[in-house]
Amino acid sequence: MTNRLLCSAIAAMLPCFCASALAQSAETETGEAEAERREDTIVVTGSKRDTALIDSDLSVTVLDIRAIEEARLRDFRRIDDLAPNVQFNESGQRGSIYISVRGVESNPFIINRAAVYIDGIPFRELSNSVLNQVQSIEVLRGPQATLYGANSESGLIIVTTKQPSEDFSAEFRLTGTNFESGSGIEADGFVSGPLIRDTLAGSLAFNLAEEDAFVKNVGSSTGETGQINETFVQGRLRWTPTNQLTVNATAYLLDMDAPGLFDQQYVPLNLSLYNTLYADYFNSGRRAEKWTSFEDAPKYTTEKEWVAGLSATQELGYGQLDFAASYRKLEENAKGLDFDLTATPVVSGQEKEQEAFTNIEVRFSSPESDFFDYILGASYYEDYEENTKASFIGAGNLDSYIAAPAQRKESEDYSVFGSANWYMTPKLRVSGGLRYDNATRSTMQKEGQLDLGAGSIVYYVDADLSKTYEALLPRVSAHYKFSDGLSIHATASKGYIPGGFNLVAVQEGFEDEDVISYDSETLWSREIGFKWQSEDHSIRASGAIFYITSENWQEVQIATDDTGRPVSSDFIGSDASIRSQGAEFETHWQINEAFSADAHVGYVDAEYRDLQLDGVTNVKGQPIQFVPEYDGGIALRYEWSNGVFLRGEVGLTGETSLRSRGDVVQAAVQTFGLQAGYESDRWAIRLFGENLTDERRGSGLAIENLAFGSDGLFYAPLDAPRIVGIELEARY
Template identity: 55%
Template structure:
């Protein structure tokens, strides 16, 4: 059950207050369109950006390379009203769109599809040889079902080509705590005439941790990464195309725990613990002191098969995929100091299956439609454990396994109609029936947090079904070939589920189950482009209300003392409103300008955090008040180029009470280099002013109680690097 907590390592942190071309879509070649047009595939058919009745950002391979976006976590800088929250250097990535946030305890409210394969909980996926990235804001449940409540990110990797293509790139970086390097590349071309083509993409890298553990005897911390992907495309006839893909991603990180929390106030931490517990040592802005032995190993294996058949009237698409994800992270240090109190481990093994069949009528007709059926399944097992006192990497002893099972299926239909008597007007509608089964099993056991804090698991076997009908409506008006206007309303949801919670006392039965979250989103927007396509402007305003908002909670006794690990509750609601604007221009040859801005006012309408505190009216956590981006790039005719970019992120709360706050920040990036037909070289600086920014949920210093500080993951420090590229 993908959203079930199963007592994660972050839950152990809270408990311690006592003592983180789509594969199904890439089967077709983008429709022929006028020069300068941008194609959106996330609508389940190739649609001109100008004709999309939603707010969407599309980044092609050229834009991604010029911005030097190499992993998923970098995307939020260039997309307005989108924020990626991290739970550490290797922890999962959680996505907030338009104030609909996700955090390390609850599965993403935005789905990510990489080559058509769904990722509801996203690790820091490698963006290696990506063809395009599309970010669709607003509910996409009509076509994609649950967990696309706030939006959708579609990542299309590079497909095999009908001619030989070969590229390679080497990158070296240096930063305050070390250095690193990667090599990556792509080889593709025909294998058997014009019917069979294939490609191989690869990436290998090693780098020091940007956070350094100063504890003597502990590894410095490093990350080794290997990615290998193969793709095949078979076209036995003009009407049939079959695609296959498979990849493996492996990460090994000695000296690193995947979810690393450091103090936000470094000076306060040093005054509190420097002499008393850390032997007089002082931490810095990107260093910490932990005695817990650390190591994280992650492996992801993915395979998929899809086929597209043109019937002569419409197209049938079929897609199947399988994904396995394993992670074993050791080294959660409960006290955040050199004191050997307790250390934690988090192990999880997840298997995912996905299938879809759909039929799309011809897009050029005044009335066109899509119908389909989908199936999604996830099986996972997991355990957490601790050891108390000093120990080694082999001191962790597993607690009982916890098991979860999810199965979703849905049927959907969508249609667009442009009346003959009103050809500039397009009416859109869609509907989906979604059914979700959730089951979980917990075995009796215990977790020892040290200091006499013993949390108990009780035997539990829970199961249930959740259903939803999800409609969508839109109206688009084509005022001119350059300007289109639209309004839309859509419903999204996340199924309910069950909590498997460790506690010091029995919990009421209503804690075990939480209800399905539902949301209505309304938006209106416009898209404009100049006749020559060199200037673009788009914008949208939105209003969102969510009921049965799923939020992390903890049980307390009458005196307010925490007596359980965290669990999901659904007796809450939020409202979010705001707007986003995007602009791009090429005023003269070689000069490109990009700008965007997003504003979000997301607030709790109701959230009872304890017996006496309701945070009604306060800002939703992990949602910045605004974000913005400015970039300028100039390239001469002889291949020399320079680029400067400025990213703005507004003030945001790091927890629901609003007591831990990340102030607004501004980061600067610079590039300069040379690019020609076969060779390229680039010097770059990321985070030029070395801004230290919290990037995820904040906690108190939990082993010693409230020490006046907050602890959270932080983003990467300033990096300076060089990149060399070659292509055939």
């Protein structure tokens, strides 16, 4: 079905592409007009009140539509290439993404400590969803709890897509890619325009993609080496019945089908040792190569996601009332976790999830003032998650998995919040905010068992647990504007993640409440930053220094009973602590009408102050996992007057620990990218290459062999290989 849709989209697009080339306008924007247009778009919306970048007290990277197109930003995995002190660690090519900001890591065993909002809809557990028709991206560093609540503890990413327009417009794009293990093709676009003139506008966007797995599984028992087929369709409406009322509605469907692929991809980091151990007997004499793997487990992953959202803005004369509500449902069925990571049938696993999320917020904003303005609001968040694990021993097929009972989790958050700005002088603004958050966490499971082979059986027992957590989350800041081109700010803010439960403790028969549950995590962040722009707006720069501490850090660690006696090391606890400090800098320089440069650099000194991993191991002083010592990037772009352009990119990532013990380290790496093409008002063509040196980089949690135990190897997901491709685009 996807292939037929792709062919139809390509057939429809190519005539449009040719026609648009013939209809190209000879007129081009002058350098002065383009620079002025770009400057006008540098607006921060993350504070819930649109603010010029230089007037913002946030450490934020703002990527406007031009910056997004120039970087050819098409998926979430590359956002961290464009912002300092932000890293994404992944569990596979299409697995979940966990965001680490300023040394505050996220990992798959707990939760994301940074949130993502797409058109106002929260994504606390982020999948690599389609970035379709993006208008802007804001990457906010530091806690944002006063306005966004729990799970924005380390930062926030706000994605805004293109809204329906009052004039007809359309855009179509076709992209082909190639890499060592396969290829991909993608068609996407949108059509937008008025449905009722000056009252109702609508748009329809789509994305159809088919891509091979970056790591080809040549040991597959099903014959499928790994492929991803994705269909995305989104509709939007914008209704303006009066000059005071605006209503936006959106709905989309994302359907992903991946034969031969499990959503978590773990491969050996040391290929030579892996082949020495497993090539002859377990893999029939075949040797794993840079972008291949040998796993017999029958693999197949499907995912469906439905989203609906509604927002309204009412101008009241004495302020503005905003309302937003969204519902998101996700169903995922991932078969094929290969416990032994070889072509020999030992034990295979499956994970099936159903999740539903509801979010409602109402907010009143006073009129902007030269003396005092404020925001007051309330929010409600609810999610329901059901997780079912299954396994089978030895050889089998996609129907061989035997399921254990489902485990369920529920969350319900109520919040009230407020923030205010006091303009002490025309240059000095003092701000404060406070949020009260009430979070209930519940978990349930039924009696049953899960067989992991070799006599290892997980026994489920009946459990029904619930607990409520409360938090007050303050934020204070001061902003001083020396001139139209220079400002500084200082901020102190608190972040928060509610506590939860260790079902594994229940399964092992523990009754100690301090082992069965863990407490909320809180974090304090302090920063001083600046923003500067030249008088002619050709250069802008910003930077900050920060200091972050958490004394009740949630992490997988040793569990103890009420006497302090160690009982297990497989639980999440909240009695650890961390410290992170560092600095960041980013700049854009429009050197002349044709030549521009973008650069950023971040440095982090992040370490565990206390983390007891087992009875004898405390990793105090070790670097926090997934946090590189530094990161940076430089991009240079030159566009000739005839529309031909060339862009080169260099990315720098420092040494990174891939697990908390500090015994698995990804070495520092440099990556290179290149674009060349032609762009006009009506059409564009781009040739591109990413990771041109084909670096093989671990990008997520490193684990030991799940079936054979400590074999001297560590296994981890990999970042993308070298990708080269071509992109054609037509606009109306």
